[in-house]
Amino acid sequence: MEWTELYNTLNATEVNTLSSVCKLLLSMLLGCLVGYQRKRRGQTAGVRTFSLIAMGATLAMILSIYVPQEYLGLKNGDPGRIAAQVVTGIGFLGAGAIIQMKGSVRGLTTAAGIWMVATIGMAVGVGMYAISIIATLLILFILAQLERFERHVSLGSEARIIRLKVGEIVKDIDHYRTILTQFRVSLTKFYVDYDFDGNVTNLNLVVLVPENVNYIHLFRRLRTVYPTKSITLSSQVSI
Secondary structure, three states: OHHHHHHHHHOOOOOOHHHHHHHHHHHHHHHHHHHHHHHHOOOOOOHHHHHHHHHHHHHHHHHHHHHHHHOOOOOOOOHHHHHHHHHHHHHHHHHHHOEEEOOEEEOHHHHHHHHHHHHHHHHHHOOOHHHHHHHHHHHHHHHHHHHHHHHHHOOOEEEEEEEEEEOOOOOOOHHHHHHHHHOOOEEEEEEEEEEOOOOEEEEEEEEEEEOOOOHHHHHHHHOOOOOEEEEEEEEHHHO
């Protein structure tokens, strides 16, 4: 009988202390799981951040239910108002997780994870425990397993510029094209700067590079084509 009463208390539509505490603990646990995975990937937002986001969203949903429950008839007792502001507020946190460095954007996955964890916290707040746990497991699967799948099938390419300083006047780049093709690197454009007095050619190769390319092996092959003084890698923004 005690277990039945406990189950009914936890799944009650009305807000009570025991169910609220259990919801906060569950949302904290689910947020910690996602935050742990993100922290292992070197992201700034980690266990504490994700757990606080999940708990905050859960508490917002509890308040959304509690206000019309206790103050029935008030115009401001709409259970959807507080919850709606959670989604808006999470947008600012997600924007803060996105880092832009010289044209390379990082943190999009973490920002999406923040938004998803907040939604999970809201689901916990309304008592959708099973859905919340399943959603968390799906997030962990996406963040861990699908990342390995992307790397395995080489999904996605990065726009980069390979800069070569060659110790002679380069008349054609066919040999460079051949090497790039062998590494599955696509040459989209190239720019040439001749220094005839110094007998130097500056080549800027605008390429699309697979995420798993081995730059060390690629550069070692490129420097064998002509007498190469230097090779550098940069983003398109710095051209």
